[in-house]
Amino acid sequence: MVDVAFGPEPGPKRGNGPGESYLAMVRRKRMYGGILLAVFVAMMAAGFQLADGRNAGGFWDGLHRLGDFPSEVLAEAWRNRANIPGLFWQFLPSLIETLNIAALSTLLGGLGAMMLALLATRGLARWPRLTPLFRRLMDALRAVPEIVVALVLIFILGGGPIPAVIAIALHTVGALGKLFSEVAENADLKPVEGLTSVGAGWGQRMVLGVLPQVAPNWVSYALLRFEINVRASAILGFVGSGGIGYDLKLAMQWGGGKYDQVVAIFLLLFLTIVAIDRLSDHVRARLVKGRV
Amino acid sequence: MVDASLSMDMVARFQRRRLMALGVPVLILMYLSYVFIAFDVAGLAARARLDHAVVLLSDFVSHKTHVTRDNRSGALSVAIEGEAKGLYPAGRLPAWVSVDGATTRIDLGDGHMVQYDADGAQYVVPGYGTIAIRPEGGKLVLTAPEPRPDWINASDTRVSVTTEAGRFAYTRSKVETFRYAPGWELFFFTLDSPFSGRAPGDLLALALWGERVDPALPNAMAMVRDVWTNKMWRHGDVVWAIFETVLMAFLGTFGAALLALPMAFMAASNIMPVRALRFAFRRLFDFLRGVDGLIWTIILSRAFGPGPMTGALAILITDSGSFGKTFSEALENIDEKQVEGIRSTGANGVQRARFGVIPQVTPVLLSQVLYYLESNTRSATVIGAIVGGGIGLLLTQAIQTQKDWEEVAYYMLLIVLMVMAMDSVSGWLRRKLITGG
Numbered sequence: 001m002v003d004v005a006f007g008p009e010p011g012p013k014r015g016n017g018p019g020e021s022y023l024a025m026v027r028r029k030r031m032y033g034g035i036l037l038a039v040f041v042a043m044m045a046a047g048f049q050l051a052d053g054r055n056a057g058g059f060w061d062g063l064h065r066l067g068d069f070p071s072e073v074l075a076e077a078w079r080n081r082a083n084i085p086g087l088f089w090q091f092l093p094s095l096i097e098t099l100n101i102a103a104l105s106t107l108l109g110g111l112g113a114m115m116l117a118l119l120a121t122r123g124l125a126r127w128p129r130l131t132p133l134f135r136r137l138m139d140a141l142r143a144v145p146e147i148v149v150a151l152v153l154i155f156i157l158g159g160g161p162i163p164a165v166i167a168i169a170l171h172t173v174g175a176l177g178k179l180f181s182e183v184a185e186n187a188d189l190k191p192v193e194g195l196t197s198v199g200a201g202w203g204q205r206m207v208l209g210v211l212p213q214v215a216p217n218w219v220s221y222a223l224l225r226f227e228i229n230v231r232a233s234a235i236l237g238f239v240g241s242g243g244i245g246y247d248l249k250l251a252m253q254w255g256g257g258k259y260d261q262v263v264a265i266f267l268l269l270f271l272t273i274v275a276i277d278r279l280s281d282h283v284r285a286r287l288v289k290g291r292v
Numbered sequence: 293m294v295d296a297s298l299s300m301d302m303v304a305r306f307q308r309r310r311l312m313a314l315g316v317p318v319l320i321l322m323y324l325s326y327v328f329i330a331f332d333v334a335g336l337a338a339r340a341r342l343d344h345a346v347v348l349l350s351d352f353v354s355h356k357t358h359v360t361r362d363n364r365s366g367a368l369s370v371a372i373e374g375e376a377k378g379l380y381p382a383g384r385l386p387a388w389v390s391v392d393g394a395t396t397r398i399d400l401g402d403g404h405m406v407q408y409d410a411d412g413a414q415y416v417v418p419g420y421g422t423i424a425i426r427p428e429g430g431k432l433v434l435t436a437p438e439p440r441p442d443w444i445n446a447s448d449t450r451v452s453v454t455t456e457a458g459r460f461a462y463t464r465s466k467v468e469t470f471r472y473a474p475g476w477e478l479f480f481f482t483l484d485s486p487f488s489g490r491a492p493g494d495l496l497a498l499a500l501w502g503e504r505v506d507p508a509l510p511n512a513m514a515m516v517r518d519v520w521t522n523k524m525w526r527h528g529d530v531v532w533a534i535f536e537t538v539l540m541a542f543l544g545t546f547g548a549a550l551l552a553l554p555m556a557f558m559a560a561s562n563i564m565p566v567r568a569l570r571f572a573f574r575r576l577f578d579f580l581r582g583v584d585g586l587i588w589t590i591i592l593s594r595a596f597g598p599g600p601m602t603g604a605l606a607i608l609i610t611d612s613g614s615f616g617k618t619f620s621e622a623l624e625n626i627d628e629k630q631v632e633g634i635r636s637t638g639a640n641g642v643q644r645a646r647f648g649v650i651p652q653v654t655p656v657l658l659s660q661v662l663y664y665l666e667s668n669t670r671s672a673t674v675i676g677a678i679v680g681g682g683i684g685l686l687l688t689q690a691i692q693t694q695k696d697w698e699e700v701a702y703y704m705l706l707i708v709l710m711v712m713a714m715d716s717v718s719g720w721l722r723r724k725l726i727t728g729g
Contacts (some may be wrong), residue, residue: 040546047543048601054536054681055599062596069594097330104327107320143711145670147677147684148704151691155348158339161331235586239677239688245586252590266587274582 077263087264091247095268097161098243101236102229105165109172109229110222116173117180118206124184124192126202138181141174146232147239154240161243164236168229176225183217184210216287223280230276234269244269351697355477356458356470359389359398361408363427363466368396368408372477373695377523380483388471398469404457406469413467415453415460425451425462432462476698478524485518525702530686534710536600537682540672541714544607545665549657551612556619557645563623573616580613585671589678598680606675607668615660622656623649655726662718669714673707683707 052059077084119125120134146167153163191209200208237245244265251261328334358374361367370385372378380386388399398406403418412426421437423444431448445452452461459470481488486505487495498505499512506514520528558564559573589606596602631648639647676684683703690699 044543044546044550047539048547048604051536051539051543051600051604055601056597056680057595057599059596059601066592066595069591100327100330103323104331107323139712139715140708143670143708143715144704145673145707145711147674148687148707151688152348152700152704155691155694156341156345157336158341160336160339162333162336165331231584231586234584235674235678238586239674248586266583269584269587270582273584274578277578277582 073259073262076257076259080260083260084264084267087261088268091244091261091265091268094237094242094244094247095272098233098237098245099230099272101161101164101168101233101243102226105168105172105233106222106226106229108165109169110176110218110225112169112173113176113180114218116177117184118210120177121181121184123189124187124206124210135181138174138177141170142178143174144171146171146236150236150240159240159242163240164233164242167236168232171232172225172229176221179221180214180218183214183221187213220284220287223284227273227276227280230273348697348700350472351695352701354472354474355698356472357386357477359396359406359469359471361396361467363464366394372483372524375524377482378478384483384489398471400455400457400469400471402457404455406460408467413460413462417453417455423451423453425467427464430464432464476525476702478522480519480522481515482518482523484523487515487518525699530683530703530706533676533681533683533686534706536603537672537676537684538669538710538714540600540603540607540675540682541665541668543604544611544672545661545668547604547608548611548615548664549661551608552615552619553657555612555616556623557649559616559620560623562626562628563645563649574620577613577616577620580609581617582613585610585675586678589675593679598685600676600681602679603672603675603681606679607671611664611668614664618660619653619657622653622660626652658725659722662722666711666715666718669711683710 048059116134116138119127120131120138122128122131125131125134146164148167149170150163150167153166157163187210191213192205195205195209233243234245234248237243237247238249239245248262248265248269251258251265254261355373357370357372357378360369360371360374362369368391370380370389372380385391388401390397390399394410396408398408400406403416405416407414407416412424414422414424416422420441422435424435426433432446432451434444434446434451436444440446443454445454450461450463452459454460458472461468478488483489487498490498495515499515502511504514505511509517555573555576559570559577561570564570564573585606588609589602592602592605592609596605626649630652631644634644634648672682673684673687676682677688678684683706687700687703687707690696690703
C-alpha cells in the first residue's frame with residue numbers, strides 16, 4: 001500500500017465494466033482525499049488565526065519588525081567585533097559545561113536505557129512477566145518533559161548543572177530505552193541459547209550474547225540522542241540552571257551593550273551544534289554500515 | 293603456515309577485544325570522575341535543601357489551613373494556605389474552629405487542642421501536657437512541663453510548636469495555627485461559591501432537582517461556571533493553556549511539513565538537476581537546524597511578543613530544517629520506475645511529482661511528521677516557558693512562586709497526560725493513514 005488509503009480495498013465490481021468501476025473508485029477516493037485536505041487546510045487556517053489572536057503582538061504587525069532585533073544585535077556586534085574572539089574564550093568554559101551536561105546525561109541515560117531495554121524486550125527479559133511494567137515505566141519517563149523535572153530539582157538541589165543532568169538523563173532513559181528495545185527485539189537468539197546451554201547467567205548472556213550484536217545500532221542511537229541533548233541542555237540553561245544557555249540569558253537580559261556577547265554565544269552554539277551534527281552523522285554512517 | 297598466521301591474527305584480534313572490553317569501562321569511569329569534580333557533586337549534599345523536598349512532597353498530596361489571630365486587633369482569620377483566595381467567610385468557619393467571644397478553640401484532631409484567649413494562647417498536647425503562652429511586658433512567657441522536648445522552639449519573641457497534628461507559632465504580633473489535611477484544597481469550588489464544602493451526593497441532587505441557588509442560572513450551569521472560574525486553580529485558564537500548547541505543536545509541525553515539502557524537492561539530487569540550487573537548499577536546511585530552536589524562539593519573541601503564534605513559528609522554522617533534510621533523503625530513495633512510467637505518458641514536471649513521487653513518499657513523510665507531532669508537544673511546553681504561552685508558562689510561574697506546589701503537581705500531571713494523549717493520537721493516525729487499517 002503506497003498511497004494514503006481510505007477505506008477498504010475495492011469490493012465486488014459493480015457498473016458496466018472494470019474500467020467504469022475503477023474510475024468510480026478513483027473519483028470517490030479523490031473526493032475523500034479532497035475533503036480531508038479541505039478539513040486540514042481549514043484547521044490550519046483557523047489555528048493560525050486563533051494563535052495570532054491570542055498572541056501578544058500580531059503576526060502582521062510583527063513581521064516587519066522581525067529583522068529589527070537581529071540587525072540591532074548584529075550592528076552592535078559588528079562595531080565591537082574585535083571583542084568576539086576574546087569572548088569565545090570567555091564563554092568556552094560554559095560551552096564545555098553544556099557539552100558535559102549533555103554527555104553525562106546521555107551516558108547515564110544510555111546505561112539506564114540498556115538495562116530497561118533488555119528487561120523490557122520479549123525473549124530476553126530477566127523477568128518476562130514484568131516486561132509490560134518496564135515498558136510503561138519507559139513511556140512515563142519519555143512523557144515527562146525535561147523542563148518539568150529540571151525546575152523542580154532546581155528548587156531542591158539549588159542551581160548548577162546537576163538538576164539539568166538528572167532531568168535530561170531521565171528523559172533519555174525513556175527515549176533511548178524504546179529504541180534500544182526495538183533493536184534488541186531483532187537480535188539473533190542463537191548466541192543467547194548457546195550461552196544458556198553452557199550455563200551462563202542472565203548478565204553473561206546479555207553481555208556476551210546480545211551486546212555485541214546490538215552495539216553498533218545502540219551507539220548510533222546514543223549519538224543521535226547526544227545531539228538532541230546538547231540542544232536540550234542549552235535550552236535548560238536558558239530556563240534554569242548552568243551552562244551556556246544561562247550566559248545567553250544574562251547577556252540578553254542586559255539588553256543593548258552586551259550584544260557582542262550574545263553574538264559570540266550564538267556563534268559558539270551554532271558552530272558546536274553543526275560540528276556535532278556532522279561528526280555524529282559521519283560516525284553513525286560508519287557504524288550502521290557495518291565497519292566498526 | 294597459513295594456519296599459523298590465521299591463529300596469530302585471531303589471537304591479536306582477541307587481545308584487541310579484551311583491551312576494548314577493559315578500556316571502554318575504564319574510559320567511562322575516568323570521564324565520570326572528571327565530571328564528578330567539574331560539577332562539584334561532592335558539594336551537592338551541602339547545597340541540597342531537603343526541607344524543600346519535604347515541603348514539596350507534602351504540598352503535592354496535602355494542604356494546610358491557617359488559623360491566625362492578630363494579637364493587636366484580636367481579629368481572627370481562617371484561610372486555606374493563608375491566601376486571600378482561600379479565606380473562609382466570617383459566618384462559615386470550618387467545624388473544627390469554634391469562636392466564643394474572645395476565645396477561639398481549634399481542634400487539631402487526636403486530642404490536640406489549641407485555644408486562643410484574652411490572656412494569650414495554650415496548646416494541649418495529649419501525653420505531654422499543656423503549653424501556655426502569655427505576653428508579659430513585651431516578652432513571651434512560656435509555661436510547659438519540664439523537660440522541654442525539642443519540638444518546642446522558644447525564645448523571648450517567638451514560640452513555635454511542631455507536632456504530627458499541625459504547627460503552632462506565637463509571636464508578639466500574631467498567633468497562628470496550621471492544620472494539615474490530605475488532598476488538594478478547593479479543587480472544584482472556592483469558598484465564595486455556594487457549592488463549596490458540600491458532599492457529592494448533595495451536589496448531584498442540587499444539580500438535578502434542587503432549588504436554584506442563583507436565580508439567573510440552572511444549578512448545573514452555575515456549578516460548571518464556578519468550577520471554570522475557580523480562583524485557586526483557574527481551570528478555565530489551564531484548559532486554554534493546554535489547548536494553546538497543543539495548537540503550537542500542531543501548527544508548528546504541519547506548517548513545517550508544508551514548507552519543507554517543496555524545498556525538499558529542490559534539494560533532492562534525482563529531481564533537481566541544478567547542482568548549485570541543490571547545494572543552496574541543503575545549506576539552508578543545515579542553517580535552520582543548526583540555529584537552535586532556542587535562538588529562533590528568542591528572535592521571534594522579540595518581534596511578535598509572547599504567545600502561541602510565536603511558539604508555533606519557532607517550532608515551524610526549526611522543524612522545516614529537519615523535515616527538509618529527511619524529506620529530501622526520502623525523495624532520493626524512491627523507485628524511479630514509476631516516475632519513468634508517468635513520464636512516458638507525456639506528463640510534465642509537476643504531474644510527475646504529483647503522480648510519480650508523492651504517492652511513494654507519503655507514508656514515509658507522514659510517519660515522520662506524526663512522530664514529530666508528539667515530540668513537539670513536549671517542545672511546545674518548553675518553548676511556552678521561554679516565550680510565555682501555554683502550559684509551560686503556567687508551570688514556570690507556579691514554580692517561581694515557590695509555594696503553590698500542589699499546582700505544580702497538577703500541571704505536571706496534565707503535561708504528562710497531554711503528551712501521552714498526543715502520543716496515542718499520533719500513533720492512531722499513523723496506523724490509520726499509513727497502513728490503512
